[in-house]
Structures are given as structure tokens and as C-alpha cells.
Amino acid sequence: MIVPMQKIQIISLKSNSKDFLSYLQKLGIVQLEPTNFNDESQFINDANKKSEQLSEKILNCKNAINILKTYKPKNSTKTKETITNSDTKTSIKSILGDIVSYKDDFAQIISDNDEIHSKTQSINYLNASIKTLTPYQNWNASFNHTTKNCKIILGYTNNIDKLRANIEDNFNAYLQEIAKVDSLTYLAITYFSTDSDAIFEYLKAQDFTTQDFTDLQDELNCTTPKDLIKTAAAKINSLNIDIQNLRDKMESNTNKLTEFSKYLSKSTNLLAQYQTMQMIIETESTCIFSGWIEASKLESLTRKLNPIDVAVIPIETDEEPPVLLKNPWIVRPFELITELYGLPKPKETDPDPVLSFFYFILFGIMLSDVGYGALLSIICGAVVWAIKPKGTMYKILMLMVFCGISSIFWGIIFGSYFGDFFTSALNININPLWLNPMDNPMPFLAFAFAVGAIHIIAGLAIQAFAYFKQGKWLDAIADCFTWIFILIGIGVAFIQPKIGMITTGSAASVLVLTQGRSAKNWFMKLFKGIGSLYGIVAYLSDILSYSRLLALGLSTGVIAMVINAMGMLGGGFTNVTGAIILTLVFIVGHVFNLAISTLSAFVHSSRLQYVEFFSKFYEGGGKPFSPFKEQHK
Template identity: 35%
Template sequence: MSIVRMHKIAIIGLENDKEDIIEELMNIGVLHISDVSGKLQDENWTELVNIEENEEEIFQLALDIEKIKASLDYLKQYDKGKKALFAQKRTVDISKFNSIIENKDKIWEAVELINSMDENLNKLKQEKNKLENSINSLSPWKSLDIPVQLTGTKATSIFIGVIPASYDVNSLKEQLKSEVEESYIHIVSEDRDQIYIVAICHKSRADELLNVLKNHGFNKVVFKEMTGTVEQNIQNSKHEILKIEERITSLIKSIDDLCNMREDIEMLYDYLVVEKDRKETLGRLLNTEHTFIIEGWVPETEIDYFKESTGKWRWDCYIHISEPEEGEEYPILLENNKLVQPFEVVTEMYSLPHAGEIDPNAIMAPFFFMFFGMMVSDAGYGILLSLVSAIAIYKLKPKGMLEKLLKLLLLCGISTIIWGALFGGWFGDIVTQITGGKVEIKPIWFNPLEDPMKLLIWSLIFGGIHLYAAMGMKAYDAIKKGRIWDAIFDTGFWYIFLTGLALLLVGGKAGTIGKYMAIIGAILLILTQGRAEKNIIKKFTKGVGSLYNAVGFMSDVLSYSRLLALGLATGVIASVINTIGTLFGFNIIGVIVFIVAFFVGHIFNLLINALGAFVHTSRLQYVEFFGKFFEGGGKPYTPFKINTKYVNIIKNNKEKGERKS
């Protein structure tokens, strides 16, 4: 359990070698490069140094990367090739990688093609939509067998249009008969909203006809840019659609062909990302006219490797390695054993310790393990959780944060199995329910549903231990920094006082001992807690006032009642699910209901409770535990290295040992 010590590195080299040195540092991959922009404002430096302006170059790289990403996303939709559910990085030899990158013009062509296809396909789909819409709007006119552009003959006028379905067609016909005798009206079709009609009359009576029609809500329909009969037009559109569909399939087929290029495109992506990282680092270095300087940190564990690698350099440069100064902050790399490592993720989500602090993970881990299990406390759920995490770890082979998180869940699942067995929860009380009460898995310890008060007291005791551990951490930190008296006053005396109070609650003989312990503890605290004050009265009042912290301690302890509450919640909901599942008895319907209730119900319960347990266990660590001693604020150690997404690049067929990051 510790924070890895770092060595401070400064490299001064010649401008001409800069690109080469940066590339080599990237290959070595252990140097954390410090941000030196603050020095630009420093009076002593500002005259001498400047920063290379390469923002435009980086911006262009970022644009290119976006383009490739878009084309890859697009290919993913159409790639019919075998899709692994859990994708892994491919391993590629450096020489092969380089030869592919040399042909990057060809890859770029493919990328551009894919991106333009996206656009074309969209356009085609739009066109198809438009045609389909026009067919839809024409279909009511299908039986109209005169050319649509026709507005009249030598002696007649023709009106094509619609009237709303709410108007009566018969009254229209009758009115026309009486008022405009020289007319004919034909109903082409009707639907729920409208009646589609054609009206013909002698030219001289056109105005009157229109008047009557308008009184019945007539609206003229104009067939824009259309000639010939409706039937012809529909046929034409259908023909067009067929053609477009053909083009779409041929486009998709050509995308399929391009899927073969995917691996190459992915490599180009990785290449450009690495290139961008390098340029960004170049832009952060301080330069004089002919030299440059890099400052950074290398972990103690990697320093020999770093020295050995840089020792082979053929460039003229000066490398200075020194220990950090007292109290100097450096990037944080945590080193814990394999069991504790997964728990680092909990601390990382809160804040990394700073360089002068102790790494809390080793002490935090067992409590996290225990509390999570208590909150879920069902062996069946624990088995599921561990199994799923184990499969995910095996299949995904994740790195970094995800790896830790999955391993954490695996461990927490084991803890859940233990607590579930202690409390007798196996998917709630499923065995009892199925067998109708004949068989019962007895809890190893006791069933919290039958005696919640007992578990409440135990929860508070566990909480007390957790808080004592936090205070112990504070003392340990003080001792490490040589303030032994602080450790005794601020932790030792509190131990005496609080333990006394706790024993008082137990009562009996222990209560009497507790009384004296509490009194002695209180006196000691009153005498010492005001030691920072100069005035004797202030010393005393501050000492007395500090006793009030006991209230804070009590409320902290009570916060652990959530261990009971969340544990009960899982158990009760699980047994409710089982009750619903067995409601219909043992027949076909009953079994089906049972299976559905079992899967849906228990998976839901597991998810919501695992989330709750994770959140609240974290909270107990963050607020109650870390709050007592932890400062945090450390910056993570992020070595400058080749950071690829799709491929691992290896040298000379021999894989370089995985370096910790």
C-alpha cells in the first residue's frame, strides 16, 4: 500500500534532435511530462524561452481523426463480418504497421469514399421518400383518365379538385342541376376526409359553376409539373423508385466491399492519434533558439529501465535525474497487491492522494468488501454478480479503470455470497417457497428479517470500527510526519473517551469501567484539544467545545444503519418476487409465471440493489471514512506513451513487456 516515489527528470537537448527524442521517449513510455506553461510567466524564464506554435497542425490532425472515426462508425453499421461481442485489440508487427501506413493515400481514398457514400445514400433515400409520397397523394385520382394538365376543351372548362367530406355531394349535384344545367360532375373517389371530383361545364357557365362549387368548400387541385394521366404518372414514379432501390443496393454492396479495408482504416486512426499526442507534447515544450527542455517524472520502479534506454541514445543531450524535494508534489502512481488493486477505483473516483499522504486503499478495501456484501446480502445474487464479472473479465480482457471495476464487482460478489449464506438469503427464500415450507436453508448466523434490531446493533458496531480505523489512519499519518503527540492527543484520547461512552451503553460491569474511561478521556481531551491557542481561557473553552465532536461521531455511527436498511430491502423484495412467482401453484401457467417472475424480478432486484450498495458503500468511504483524515488532490501519473485504440504495435515479433500505467 503505497504511493510510488517518483524521480524528477530534466532533459535538455538540441532543437534538431527534438522530434527524434520525443519519438523515442514515446517508445520508452514511462516519462510523465510536466506542464511547464507556468514558467512562461516566470520573469527569469520568459526572456529565454518560448513555446512552439503548432496548434494548427494539431487541429488538422483532430479533423482528420474525426473524419476517420465517422467512416468507421459508418462501416460498423454495414459490416456483416463476424462481430465479436467483446472486441479485443489486435496485435500488429511494427514493420507491417509501417508498410500499411505508407499506403495511407489509398486508405484515405477509402475513407473519403465511405463518407461520401453516407451522403449519397441519404440523398437517395430522400428521393425515394419523395416519390413514395407523391404516389400516395396521387392514388385517389387513379381512375381519372384524362390528362391532368387539361383545363378545358374547345367548348368546355374542366375543374379538378376536392371538397371536404363533411359537405353533401347530393345537394351539390341537385343545386348544379337547377342553377348550372350545362354541367357534369364526376366523383373520382372518396375517403374519410375528402371527396375527389371532376366538374365539366360549358365555357360560358364556368364562373357560375365555380361559385356553386366554392359554396360547397371546393378546392382546386393543381398537379405541378405533371403531364399525362394519373395512372401514367404513378407508373413513372414506381419505375423511378425501382431504379433508386437498385442504386441503393449497389451502394450498400460497394460498402460491403470496403469493409475489408476496415482494419487498415483502424490502423490509420491509431497512427494519427499517436501522431497527435506527439505533436501536442511538442507544443508543450520550452524552447530556446537552439535547445529545448523537457521536465517530468519517472516512477522509482521504472527508473533503471529509463536510464538504460536513454543511455543508448546517440544524440547530444543532457539528462538530469534527481529526487523530489521535501514536500514537493509529484504525479501519483499507486502500488497495491492484487487483492487491493481493484478497490483503487473507488479512491480514484473520489480523488487520488497527494504525494505527502498515505494511500488509504489497503485499509479501505476490507471495509468496502464487507459493507457491499452486507447491503446486498443474498448468496444467489452474489453468485450471479461474480459469475457475470468473471465472464466479462475473461472475455473482454479489459485494461485500466474497467478492469479494476469488474474485478471489484467480482470480489464484492464473493462478499455477497458470504453474507447471503450468513443471513440465509438464496434468491430470497426461494427454496422455502418452492417446496411449500418443507425445506429451508437455515442461515449460518441469523435471519435479519426475524431480528432486525440485532443486525442494527451489529451495523453500528461495524460502523464504529470503520470510524476507529479512519482515526487510526489520521494518527498513522501524524506519526509518519513526526508529530507523535498529535497522534496521541487527537486519536488516542478520543479512543479512550469514545470507547468509554460505548461501554456505558453496554451497562453492567463494563458500564462502570466505561464511566471512568469516559471521564478520564473527557478530561484529557479538555486539557489537550485547545493546545493551539495561546490564551489559557481559550485553551480551556476550546477543549470543552471539542467534546461536542462526540455528537458528530454518534451521527456518523448512525449513518451505518443503512447497512441494515439496504440489506432488508434486498431480502424483502426478493421474497415478494418469490411469493408472486409461486402464486399460481404447480401447473403449466404457474411454472411459466414463476420463470418469468424469477428472471425479470430477481435481475431487476439485483441491478437496483447492486447499484444502491455500490453507491452507499462508496458514500460510507467518502464521507465517513475519508472525511476523517484524507486530503486528496493528487494528479494521476500519465506516462507519455503510444496510446492506441485498435491495435497493439509490437517490435520484431517480440512483445514488449506490459508496462504499468
């Protein structure tokens, strides 16, 4: 049901308005909203600017915390401190003080982290260079050594004999082996500088890879391979020391983590206050807060705020209170379906109690498998138990737990246990409680239509109830009960043709007589009345839409059969290979089918609620109630 809301206005002294605001935030039961005044009071607060600045700092703080977390020593005991209320009670001044003192810390941590990264990269680069240099370490001259007429080029090849034979035939060059590592021979080739271009071209064609270390030489300021390696190693050492120092610093900083997280939590709440302050009217010496509160909590608020006065403001007719749904635990998960469509308007009926019942049934018929239902319930139930989620996540998981139970029920009715697994793999026949939809689709189809008709009648009944509540009994009879009886009559006609026809006929005549009641002249009254009979097409198509219950129920079962048939290709449990194949196919296949069939069942049950059921009575479009409260991260 929809919780009744009360509109309130609170006036506090400006001097303690901030403390007052944090107290309200701690209570977390009031939704603040912009106060409307006819006279343009000066809107003197800079909350907008402040909140922008603060959110930037919060971002830095988050980054610093994430960085520090990676440096936390692994063996340290987990000090996951929960933030208690006393921690957050600190005044705004002390938080702002923290910001000043922490600001440099955050910047330092972020820049240190960058430095560690860039130094690690340099080390990697140097290490790689040393590795390529190692084969040349016995070469005592510098690379690219040049005399007046000669040049030296270094590199390696995997076919030294061919290269040696060819190069000494074609050029006036001297080839000197430096080292042999595996199949590669590292060499230095000395040649006349006049041959330079030709020899480059030639070497390229001969699988010779030249190596050039000029960058490294410039960087390390030495020339011979030996020196290069030595200097690089020394540099790596010093870099390592630097990194270790930075890491030590980081690790010592990790003990600030709790402080930082506390600060983050506090400043996030402060940000919410700043954002709220933009809605407050300030006069020279007072602040005016307006907002909404659950009517049942008004008294306790008044008591807590004493001596500050809480004024109850009458709700104007064009004003819409925010909407909060409150249902028993068994209905609560199904609120999700309504929330996804749009919350009810404050004056509408909450559809959830009725919706939950039908959603439970429709989902179960679509999935209709004992195995899948049990898996779904157990998995989602285990997740709820393990991580205790809140809000939407909790609702989704609990919804699936309930829907799984429904699937188990319908699975027993239709005799589906992981499809026909027990029949095909174990030769155990489990008879369905009612019928097997594959053998007997027509009764199932009729059943689906009956469920649909009942669902639609329930929708009409909710509308009728709403009309009664508003005193519009004529509308209730003419717009809702006529259709209810037409639908019932059609159903009864299959069993008792006469009674059914009479019911439908008389309801239809009421329809003809009443549907023109808004028209002015008698001709239009008659025309509209008869025209309304055309609505039967819409109702029939609504009901036919429930044939998807059969289609999706069949589809789950048949895909499961396909999987079982595939699993049995190896012979099943009669031999080892067959058993392994069956187990693998069983796990992968049924998990896939569970996922795809659950998605289908979810989407199509929702659709039946939204299109077929809601269209009979529901409008939606209420604004959710979101009280101003603390958020602990």
C-alpha cells in the same frame, strides 16, 4: 500504496526531437509536463495550430470509417487487424503524407454517402407517387385539365352513391368513375369554372378528397397519369442504377478500411504528440522535455535512451508529483472508491488496503442475500471474462464480483436466499447462521454500531500511523489514541461497566489535558481541553450513522419478501398458472430489487467511507499520473 515518482529532464537535439517524442510515446512510461525556465526562451513551435488542424481531419476520418463500416459486405470474413507496433512506428512525415492523399478520399466518401441518402429519398417519394397514381392510370387526359368554361377535378370518396345523387342535384357537373379500389371510388368531376368555389366547399363537406399532382407534373414534365407513372418508373430505375454504382464504389472502398483505421490510430497518436509539444521548450538547436516517471522505471528508461542523458531533478517542496496507486489484485478494484473521492496527496497514506476490507464487509451487510450476491458476482464475472475490460470498467466489475461474494457470506449469516423464497414458495426452511434481522433487529443494530466503531477506530489508527511516520508522536497520542480508547471504553462498558468507564474516563482526561496544547494561556488551555469533549457528539453521530446497515439490510430482504408474496398470489408451484406467475414475478421482481439494492448498497457504503471513515485521516486531491502513450483505437 502510492508509487514513488522521480522528476526527470531530457535534452535532445531539435533535429530528431520528433522521433524522440514518438519513441517516448511508444514507451508510455513518462508523464510530460511544461518545463519551467526563468529566462523566457523563445517558444517557437506552432504545435497548437497544427493540433487543431489535425483534430479536424481526424474527425473526418472517423466519419468516413463509420460510413464505410455500414457498407462492408456481410459475408466477408472478419479482418479485424490488430495494429502492431511496427505499423505505428512510421515517421511523422509519412503520416502527414497519408493525410494529404486520404483527405480527398474522406471527403468523397462522406459526400457519396449523402448522395445515396438523398437519392434513396427521391425513390421513396416517386414510389409513393406511383402508388397514388395507379388508380387513375386509365384516365387519359391530363390532371387539372381546363377548357375555356370547364374544369376537371380528381379525387376519391368512400360514398359514391350519396355524392353522385347530391352533386347532380345541386350543380351542373358531370361525374365520371375511373376506378374502384376496395371501398374507395376514384372519380373525375367536370364542372363549370363559374361554380369553382362553391363546388370546392361542397366537396369538402361530402368526404371527397381531392388529389393534386401539379408538383409531380412539373417535375416529370408530362401530364397524363399513364405518362407520369411511366416516367417516374424510368426515373426510379436510373436512380437505382446510380445508387448501385455508388454502393459498388463504397464497397470497393471498404478494403481501405484497415488502412484508414491504421491512419486514424497513427494520427490520434500524432495529435497527442502535438499536444505534448506545446509543453516543450525549444531553443535554437535543442528541445527540453521535463516530466515524471515511476522511480522503479527510471533505470530502464536511462538504459533505453542511452546515449541521450536523463537528468534526475530534485523535487521542490511546493511541488506535487502525480499520484499512481499500486495495490495487489485483491485491493485494486477498491481503488475505484478512492479515485471517485479524489486520489491521495503524494505524501498521504493510500487508504485502499484498509478501505477495501471495510468496503467489502459493509457492502455485503447492506445487500446480504445469497441469491443476489451470487447473481451479481456471476454476471459481473462473466462480463469481465467475456469482454476483458480495462481501467475503470474493469475496476467497477471486479468490485461487484468481490462485493457479491461478501453478500453471499452475509446472506448465509442472516439466512436470506432471494429473501424468503425457499420458505414461501418451496416450504423449505433455511435457518440463518446467526439471526434473522426481521425477528431480531436489536442485536443486528448493536452489531452495526460495533462495525461502525471498528471502522472509525481504523480511520483514527491510520492517522496515528501517519503522525508516527512524521515523528509527531504527541499528536498521535493526543488526537488519535485518546479517541480510540474512549470508543473502546464505551464498547467495553456494555460488557464490563467498570473497566469500560475507567478506560473512557482516563482517555477523556488525557483529552482534556492535551487538546489545549496550542493555546497560549492556561485558561484557554483548560477551556479548549474541556471543550474538546464535545467531540464525542460527532463520534456518536458517526457511529449512529451505521444503523443504515440494518435499514438497508432489512430493505433488501423485505422487498424480496414482497416480491415473493406477489409471486405466490397464483398459488405457486401447485398449479401451472401459479408456476408461470411465480416465475415471471420472480425474474422481473428480483432483477429490479437486485438493481435498486445494489445501487443503494454502493452509494451508502461509499458514503460511510467518505464521510465517516475518510474524515478521520484523509485529505485527498492528488493529481493522477497519466503517462504520454499511444492509444490504439
